[in-house]
Amino acid sequence: MELKERIFKDRNVLSPHYVPDELPFRQKEIEEIMRSVLPATAGQKPKNLFVYGKPGTGKTCSVKRVMEKVGKNPGKASLAYINCRIYNSRYRIMQKILKQFVPELEKSGFGLPYLYEKMIEIMGRGTQLVVVLDEVDMIKDLDELVYTLTRSNDETKIGGITLIGISNKLSFKNDLDPRSKSSLYENEMVFAPYTAVQLQQILRQRAGLGIRAGCFDESAVNLASAIAAQETGDARYALKLFEKAAEIAEYGGKEKITDMEVEGARKRVEIDLAGETVNTLPENHQLVLYAIAKLTLSGSRYSKLEFENESGFLISGEVYEEYERVARGAGKRARSSRWYKEYLSDLETLGLVTLTLSGKGLRGHTTLIKLGYDAKGMLGLLAPKLGGASNG
Ligand SMILES: Nc1ncnc2c1ncn2[C@@H]1O[C@H](COP(=O)(O)OP(=O)(O)OP(=O)(O)O)[C@@H](O)[C@H]1O
Ligand SMILES: [Mg+2]
Structure with a gap:
């Protein structure tokens, strides 16, 4: 039986992994990277380039587009794209670059000096290697890598090697050795965040x-x-949101995607992201968070509680009591209120809750707690982990 989709025509296109033929708003960047790389095809060494921009600003897909274009007519250039999340050390990166020339490098067991010799030998044939290091901040020994590669570049007379680093981390630059910093940042380019209209x-x-x-x-x-x-x-993120909204419409039997589905999708995308954080929390933090979500859903006992025109706040004391209850339900004992306050402050640091000190007027001085996420979604994340707690 074929499942006919009434909203989706081609789901794949909506995925953030899909790259359209036309990349709107990035033509200028693509041309600039292109101009910077092109000398390599004629056997001249381009300057190293560093591409910085926030997540999802089109860095990876723009650079890949340039590589496709140059790859059609490479001349003396030889291009390598490396995802440094996977290839995250000098050794693995050098092995990956060289594999296209020396297939037996697939096997490991070759020492670094051997890789280095091969690198120089290949450049010695006049090859201009252009190596894209995507998510370059993930490389554990980046200083050593940059040193080795620039060193090998200096040792050959005709060929060369050029690095294109890509990162969305602004601060990692400061951790670099000044020498590798100045090599990597010979040329720099920034991808601006997209505007709402874009x-x-x-x-x-x-x-x-x-x-x-x-x-x-x-x-x-x-x-x-x-x-x-x-x-x-x-x-x-925009694509994820819209894709989720489309799913909600499709599987909810709706006629079309409206604002309502987008709102629903927003909550789910947020919860997916929060899930990654929640998974790494120690158990007591999870129990406190669970108590907060549970009370948020059932409503504070002080249900009219509003603070500076906002609602949805819980009072620290009632959350502590709920924490004791859910801990008992999970067969654990709640820790003292001193610890409890630590947990709250950790949860705030992680952006999972916000804490506000109430003024004098409101039940003396107390901490007001507000869940940063959809309560139902949060319960859904935590309940499977805490087992018995949900019956507490
Ligand atoms: N200008 C654009 N036109 C159409 N789609 C785009 C554009 N820019 C980005 N996208 C879409 O967003 C996805 C993510 O872009 P990309 O992977 O290039 O981001 P990035 O800047 O490398 O982010 P990160 O820093 O997280 O690696 C692309 O696969 C593509 O689907
Ligand atoms: Mg990227």
Whole structure:
């Protein structure tokens, strides 16, 4: 039996992994990177380039687009793209670069000096290696890598090696050795976050390809773009949001994607992200968070509690009592209130809750606690981990 989808025309297009033929708002960047790399095809060494930009600003897909274009007519250039999340050490990166020339390097057991000799030998044939180090901040021994590569570059007379580093971490630059810093940052380029209007166009392009005609509201596209722009200008996030909204509409039997589905998707995407943090929390933190989510859902006993025109606050004391209850339910004993306050402050640091000190007027001085996420979603994340706690 074939499952017919009524909203999706081609789901794949909506995925953040898909890269459209046309990359709107990045033509200038693509051309600039292209100009910087092109001398390599004629056997001249380009300057190293460092590309910085917040997540989802199109760095990876723009650089890959340049590589595709140059790769069609490489001349003396030889291109390598390396995902440093996977290849995260000098050895593995050098092995990966060289593998395309020396297939037996697939096997390990060759020492670094051997790789170094090979590198020089290949450049010695006049090859201009252009190596893209994507997520370069993940490399454990980056200083050593940059040193080895620039050193090998200096040793050959005709060929050379050029590095294109990509990162979304601004601060990692400071941890670098001054020498590798000045090599890596010979040229620098910044990808700006997308604006709401740009995200609208990016989403509209994808929705047009991936969603059936008439199955999405224009305002849903605008809302998803506005939310993503407000967060960080991240196209990946905008796409995730819209893809989730489409799923909600599809599986909820809706006619089309509206603002409501986008709102629903926002909560789910947030919860997915929070899930990664929650998974790493120690048990007592999880129990406190669980207590907060549970009380948020059932409502504070002081249900009219409002503070500076906001609602949804809980009082520290009632959360502690709930924490004792859920701990008991999970067969544990709650720790003292001194520890409890530590947990709260950790949860705040992680952005999972916000804490506010109430003024004098409101039940003396007390800490007001507010869950930063959808309570139901949070319970859904925690309940499977805490087992019995949900019956507490
Ligand atoms: N200008 C654009 N037009 C269309 N889609 C885009 C554009 N920029 C980004 N995207 C979409 O967003 C996805 C994420 O972009 P990309 O992977 O290039 O981001 P990034 O800057 O490398 O982020 P990170 O720092 O997290 O690695 C792309 O796969 C693509 O689907
Ligand atoms: Mg990237």
